Amino acid sequence: MKKDMNYMAFLWHAILLSITATxxxxxxxxxxxxxxxxxxxxxxxxxxTIMIGIPLISKLLFAGFLHSRPVKKPYLIxxxxxxxxxxxxxAFTIMNISxxxxxxxxxxxxxxxxxxxxxxxxxxxxxxxIIGKSFTPEIRRSLFLNKQIIASLGILISAVIVxxxxxxxxxxxxxxxxxxxxxxxxxxxxxxxxxxKEPVSPKSGKPQSFITTLSSIPGLIKNDANLKNYIxxxxxxxxxxVLLPFYIAFAKxxxxxxxxLVGNLLLVQISGVIISSFIWKRLTRTYGFKGILYILSGIxxxxxxxxxxxxxxxxxxxxxxxFFFSGTVISAQKVTAEAVLVEISTDESRAIYTxxxxxxxxxxxxxxxxxxxxxxxTGFLPLFITAGIFPALGSRYIHRLVCPIDKKDxxxx
Numbered sequence: 001m002k003k004d005m006n007y008m009a010f011l012w013h014a015i016l017l018s019i020t021a022t023x024x025x026x027x028x029x030x031x032x033x034x035x036x037x038x039x040x041x042x043x044x045x046x047x048x049t050i051m052i053g054i055p056l057i058s059k060l061l062f063a064g065f066l067h068s069r070p071v072k073k074p075y076l077i078x079x080x081x082x083x084x085x086x087x088x089x090x091a092f093t094i095m096n097i098s099x100x101x102x103x104x105x106x107x108x109x110x111x112x113x114x115x116x117x118x119x120x121x122x123x124x125x126x127x128x129x130i131i132g133k134s135f136t137p138e139i140r141r142s143l144f145l146n147k148q149i150i151a152s153l154g155i156l157i158s159a160v161i162v163x164x165x166x167x168x169x170x171x172x173x174x175x176x177x178x179x180x181x182x183x184x185x186x187x188x189x190x191x192x193x194x195x196x197k198e199p200v201s202p203k204s205g206k207p208q209s210f211i212t213t214l215s216s217i218p219g220l221i222k223n224d225a226n227l228k229n230y231i232x233x234x235x236x237x238x239x240x241x242v243l244l245p246f247y248i249a250f251a252k253x254x255x256x257x258x259x260x261l262v263g264n265l266l267l268v269q270i271s272g273v274i275i276s277s278f279i280w281k282r283l284t285r286t287y288g289f290k291g292i293l294y295i296l297s298g299i300x301x302x303x304x305x306x307x308x309x310x311x312x313x314x315x316x317x318x319x320x321x322x323f324f325f326s327g328t329v330i331s332a333q334k335v336t337a338e339a340v341l342v343e344i345s346t347d348e349s350r351a352i353y354t355x356x357x358x359x360x361x362x363x364x365x366x367x368x369x370x371x372x373x374x375x376x377x378t379g380f381l382p383l384f385i386t387a388g389i390f391p392a393l394g395s396r397y398i399h400r401l402v403c404p405i406d407k408k409d410x411x412x413x
Contacts, residue, residue, distance in 0.1 A: 007139070014150055016154065023158060023179065039102075039106055045370075052368065066125050076123050077194070083119045086119065093112060131342065134199060149277045159263075167263060217356050240390075242367045268323045300391035305385070
């Protein structure tokens, strides 16, 4: 009964969180909003750093505090509540955007996004720990895959809603409705966790300070080759994920970026998420999560060049293909990130490992800012060429990675 209740709580959260994520989608909706406010490619780089890089770095700060806590459910709910508050603040700012200058508008939005992502990182450390100790490895595999599929269906429904809202309502009312709705969906999503029955972890000492946690990283990485390989894989493959918002900026540069095109790009991207989610579930039976990582490496290496060629020489319909495959990148990254991290860690080390992997994602933290500055100075081609190299190198370290739940790994050990 406890297992079933916990399983359903995570699925309930997954589908409603997917609606929230679609309403503030980082690769389409958010960049389009930044541009609408008056921002440029550099501001998109700042936004991407806040949304992707900052949460990963801040996880280490929270990991030392949460590591020793035998029960993490209250902290999970607290983090989610702060995310809800941040979304409501963004909605209020957008509705009153005409009262602020461009600099003030962007500063407020970035500060509120920072609150949203930092509180999400806090909740995320607790989330990974709870999901790791609540289920057996086989049930976890099922949960990760089913969670991605059910979330994809939620994304599809909400993407249609986003397209209608962006097209039917004018700016800034359309974004106000999106963010207020996102807050409401996240509030409902947290409902499942109030009934969650969390296994109590054994006490593991006092909470560690940030400095203590930071100083422990080299030793932990040195003593665990699997952790080291996963950090390298995560950094190399993250280059392809971080670049996705710049495909919107390139669309603005190449085409006329209106709300209809943004809606179409979002729908096509979500189609890629949904279709690939069913493919991953089938592939993991034979190739495990490492098989998905290999595919993620290949697509991420080819997609930047494809985006530049299609965007430079072909009309909009061809460019939609880029966003379909960007959807497969998003799906593959989501289904493997938590799954592999949970499998390579233990109940005692999971919170710390989550913080270490997040903090070690240097490329995710710095690349958006570098990419924004590079595009402003040299255009898109140097960025897109460079960005394809790093994911291609990831396959070498994926081969070295041992994911115990993968059948291929089990048979080779």
